[in-house]
Amino acid sequence: xxxxxxxxxxxxxxxxxxxxxxxxxxxxxxxxxxxxxxxxxxxxxxxxxxxxxxxxxxxxxxxxxxxxxxxxxxxxxxxxxxxxxxxxxxxxxxxxxxxxxxxxxxxxxxxxxxxxxxxxxxxxxxxxxxxxxxxxxxxxxxxxxxxxxxxxxxxxxxxxxxxxxxxxxxxxxxxxxxxxxxxxxxxxxxxxxxxxxxxxxxxxxxxxxxxxxxxxxxxxxxxxxxxxxxxxxxxxxxxxxxxxxxxxxxxxxxxxxxxxxxxxxxxxxxxxxxxxxxxxxxxxxxxxxxxxxxxxxxxxxxxxxx
Amino acid sequence: xxxxxxxxxxxxxxxxxxxxxxxxxxxxxxxxxxxxxxxxxxxxxxxxxxxxxxxxxxxxxxxxxxxxxxxxxxxxxxxxxxxxxxxxxxxxxxxxxxxxxxxxxxxxxxxxxxxxxxxxxxxxxxxxxxxxxxxxxxxxxxxxxxxxxxxxxxxxxxxxxxxxxxxxxxxxxxxxxxxxxxxxxxxxxxxxxxxxxxxxxxxxxxxxxxxxxxxxxxxxxxxxxxxxxxxxxxxxxxxxxxxxxxxxxxxx
Ligand SMILES: Cc1cc2nc3c(=O)[nH]c(=O)nc-3n(C[C@H](O)[C@H](O)[C@H](O)COP(=O)(O)OP(=O)(O)OC[C@H]3O[C@@H](n4cnc5c(N)ncnc54)[C@H](O)[C@@H]3O)c2cc1C
Numbered sequence: 001x002x003x004x005x006x007x008x009x010x011x012x013x014x015x016x017x018x019x020x021x022x023x024x025x026x027x028x029x030x031x032x033x034x035x036x037x038x039x040x041x042x043x044x045x046x047x048x049x050x051x052x053x054x055x056x057x058x059x060x061x062x063x064x065x066x067x068x069x070x071x072x073x074x075x076x077x078x079x080x081x082x083x084x085x086x087x088x089x090x091x092x093x094x095x096x097x098x099x100x101x102x103x104x105x106x107x108x109x110x111x112x113x114x115x116x117x118x119x120x121x122x123x124x125x126x127x128x129x130x131x132x133x134x135x136x137x138x139x140x141x142x143x144x145x146x147x148x149x150x151x152x153x154x155x156x157x158x159x160x161x162x163x164x165x166x167x168x169x170x171x172x173x174x175x176x177x178x179x180x181x182x183x184x185x186x187x188x189x190x191x192x193x194x195x196x197x198x199x200x201x202x203x204x205x206x207x208x209x210x211x212x213x214x215x216x217x218x219x220x221x222x223x224x225x226x227x228x229x230x231x232x233x234x235x236x237x238x239x240x241x242x243x244x245x246x247x248x249x250x251x252x253x254x255x256x257x258x259x260x261x262x263x264x265x266x267x268x269x270x271x272x273x274x275x276x277x278x279x280x281x282x283x284x285x286x287x288x289x290x291x292x293x294x295x296x297x298x299x300x301x302x303x304x305x306x
Numbered sequence: 307x308x309x310x311x312x313x314x315x316x317x318x319x320x321x322x323x324x325x326x327x328x329x330x331x332x333x334x335x336x337x338x339x340x341x342x343x344x345x346x347x348x349x350x351x352x353x354x355x356x357x358x359x360x361x362x363x364x365x366x367x368x369x370x371x372x373x374x375x376x377x378x379x380x381x382x383x384x385x386x387x388x389x390x391x392x393x394x395x396x397x398x399x400x401x402x403x404x405x406x407x408x409x410x411x412x413x414x415x416x417x418x419x420x421x422x423x424x425x426x427x428x429x430x431x432x433x434x435x436x437x438x439x440x441x442x443x444x445x446x447x448x449x450x451x452x453x454x455x456x457x458x459x460x461x462x463x464x465x466x467x468x469x470x471x472x473x474x475x476x477x478x479x480x481x482x483x484x485x486x487x488x489x490x491x492x493x494x495x496x497x498x499x500x501x502x503x504x505x506x507x508x509x510x511x512x513x514x515x516x517x518x519x520x521x522x523x524x525x526x527x528x529x530x531x532x533x534x535x536x537x538x539x540x541x542x543x544x545x546x547x548x549x550x551x552x553x554x555x556x557x558x
Contacts, residue, residue, distance in 0.1 A: 008438065010465065011466065014530040045355075053500070064471075065411055066443075066444075067434055067437075067444050067446065067463055068437065068438065068442075068443055068444050070541065071438065077408045082341055083367070087483070089445075089446060089447050089463065089465075090446070090464065090465065091432070092423075092429075092430040092431070092435075093430070093434045093444065093446040093447075093480075095431075096399065096430070096431040096432075096433075096434035096435040096438070097434045097438045097444065099399060099433065099435065099436070100400070100403060100435040100438035100439055101438055102399070102435070103397045103400065104520060105398035105519075105520040106399045106429075106435070107399075107429075108428075108429040108430055108431055109428065109429070109430075109523055116519075118524065121428075122428070122529070123330070123426065123427055123428055123526070124317065124323045124425075124426055124428070125319070125425060125428060126529055127322075127323035127452055127525050127528075127529065128323050128330050128527065128528060128529065129526070129527050129528070129529055129530070130323055130523060130525075130526050131523075131524040131525055131527075132522060132523045132524055132541070133521070133524055134520060134521050134522075134523050135518075135520055135521070135522065138520065138521065168340075168443035168473060168474075169443055169444070169445055169467050169471050169472075169473050170471060170472050170473070171470075171471050172459065172469075172470045173469065173470040174332050174466075174467065174468075174469045175468040175469060175470065178354045183348050183465075188491075189557070189558070208328060208462070211528065223515050232449070232483055233463070235483070237468045238319050238342065238425065239342050239343070239483045240483070242428075246557045247551065247555070247557040248451060257319065257320055258319050258320075259377075260520075261319070261485065264529075267555075267557065268551065268555045268557050269535075270547060276537075276539075281447070281537060283532065283535075285532075285534055285535045285555070286489075286523070286536055286537075286538070286547045286550060287536070287537040287538065288538050288540075288541070288543055288544060288547055288553070289537065289538070290540050290543075290544075291541075293543040294540075294541035295544055298541050298542075298545070299544050299548065299556055300542040302544055302545050302548040303548060303558070304374050305550070306552065306558065
C-alpha cells in the first residue's frame with residue numbers, strides 16, 4: 001500500500017507532528033512518501049526513519065496558504081492508498097481539498113488507526129468515540145501527540161518538483177501574534193485561567209508559572225469574553241482550540257461541558273478551584289481545593305525548585 | 307449577488323450524548339441547535355448582504371427536524387431557505403459535499419459561508435471540499451469578512467497569527483468564532499419567518515447520485531472512563547501534587 005504523508009511545517013522548519021505521521025504510517029506497513037509543500041523541511045523529512053522518498057514541491061503558490069492552489073499541485077503526487085496529514089486547521093483544510101480532488105472520502109482528526117485500517121476518532125466534542133473503516137483509498141488526518149513519533153536515522157532520496165498553480169487567496173496584510181508566547185495548540189503543558197482569576201492582570205501569575213515549566217497559557221471562554229486583554233487565540237473549548245497536552249492545569253475554571261470539550265483528552269489534568277463542587281474536579285487527575293491567590297505562589301515556588 | 311450560508315443542526319453543546327446499539331442515540335438528544343460556528347457564518351452572511359445587497363439563502367442537508375433551524379435563520383433576515391432532506395449520519399464526506407455543492411448550484415450562489423467544523427462530527431471537511439467541487443476560492447478559519455472593491459477581505463487565522471486576505475467570487479469562507487456579537491431575532495422577524503416557505507428537496511431532485519459510502523461506521527461508544535482523580539484540600543497540598551506530577555505522572 002502507498003502511504004503519502006503531507007509534511008506539516010512550522011515557519012521554515014518541519015513541524016514535529018510530521019514524525020508522528022511517519023510513526024503511524026510505519027505501523028500500517030507500506031511505502032511512505034512525504035510531500036513537502038514549498039520544500040519546507042525536505043532535508044529533515046528525509047532523515048526520519050521509515051520514509052522511502054521525499055517529494056519537495058517548489059512553486060510560487062507555496063509562499064502563502066491557499067488550500068485550493070496547494071491541493072491542485074499536490075494531488076497528482078498523492079498515491080492510491082492512504083494520504084495522511086496533520087489535523088491542524090490548515091492540515092484539515094488541505095486534506096479535505098485533496099480528498100475532493102481525488103474523489104475519495106476524508107476522515108479527520110484520528111486518535112487511533114490499526115493495520116486493518118480501523119480508524120478511531122472522537123465525535124460530539126469528546127462525548128463519544130467513533131470507529132470506522134474505509135473501503136478503499138482515503139485521506140486521513142491525525143491528531144497531534146496521539147501517535148508515537150518515528151525516530152531519526154533515515155536517508156530517503158529527495159526529489160524536487162517545480163510546479164505552481166494560480167493563487168486566488170491573496171495576502172494583503174499580516175497581523176502579528178498578540179504575544180511571543182507559545183500557542184496552546186502547540187504546547188505539551190498548558191496552564192489556563194478562567195473567570196475565577198478575577199482580573200486579566202492576574203494572568204501574570206499564570207505567565208510566571210508557565211515560564212518556569214515552558215507551558216502555554218490558555219483561557220476559558222468566560223475569561224476571553226469578559227476581558228479584551230485575553231485574546232480568542234487563547235481560548236480552549238468547543239468554540240476555541242482543542243488541545244491534547246501531557247499536562248493541563250485549569251485555574252479558576254468551573255469546568256463547563258464546552259470547556260471540557262477542548263481539553264478532556266489531556267493526559268493529566270490538574271484543577272485549582274475554590275469551589276469543592278466545581279465540575280472540573282470530575283475530570284481532574286489531581287484536584288486542589290484552594291483559591292489561586294493561595295495556590296499559585298506555592299506552585300510557582302515548588303516548580304522553580306525542581 | 308447570491309450568498310449562501312450552510313447550516314447544520316447538531317445536538318446543543320449542553321446536551322447529553324447517549325449511545326445505544328453502537329450508535330449515538332439521536333432520539334435521546336434533549337435539544338437541537340445550529341452548530342456554533344455556523345452561527346458566525348450566518349451573522350457575517352447577513353452583514354455581507356446588508357453591505358452589498360443581493361439575496362441570502364440558507365441551505366441545510368439533514369433530517370426533517372432541521373427545518374426549524376432554517377426558520378430561525380429566516381427570523382434574523384435570511385431571504386430564502388433550501389432543505390435537502392436526508393439522513394446524513396452514515397454518509398461519508400464525498401456524499402455530503404456533493405449534495406451541498408449541487409444545492410449551492412441550484413440556488414445560483416457564488417459566495418458561500420459555513421462553519422469551520424460542525425459540533426457533532428467535529429471534522430471540518432465540508433467547507434473546503436465543497437469549495438473544491440465548485441472551483442471556488444477557499445478561505446478557512448475566518449473571524450471577519452467584508453466587501454472590498456469587487457471582492458472580499460477576510461481575516462483568517464493561520465499558525466503564525468492572523469492575516470487579512472482578499473479573494474473574489476466564487477469563494478467560500480469557513481468560520482471560526484467571529485469578532486462580533488450574534489444577533490437575536492425580534493418579534494417581527496419571528497412572525498415574518500413563520501410565513502416563509504422552505505424549499506424542500508431530495509438529493510435525487512438535485513440530480514445527485516450518492517452511491518455507496520466509502521467509510522463504514524463500525525460503532526459509536528461512550529468515551530473511555532477515566533479513573534477517579536485524587537482531590538486535596540488547601541494550598542498546602544500543592545507540594546504533594548507537584549511531587550505526584552513528577553513521580554506518578556512523569557509529566558514535569
Ligand atoms: C455554544 C457555546 C460554546 C462555548 N464554548 C466555550 C469554549 O470554547 N470554551 C469555554 O471555556 N467555554 C465555552 N462556553 C462557555 C461555557 O459554557 C462556560 O460559560 C465557561 O467555560 C465558563 O468559564 P469559567 O469556568 O472561566 O467561568 P465560571 O463558570 O464563572 O467559573 C469560574 C470558576 O472560578 C472559580 N473561582 C472563583 N474565584 C476563584 C479563586 N479566587 N480561586 C480559585 N477559583 C476561583 C469558581 O469557583 C468557578 O468554578 C461555551 C458556551 C456555549 C453556549
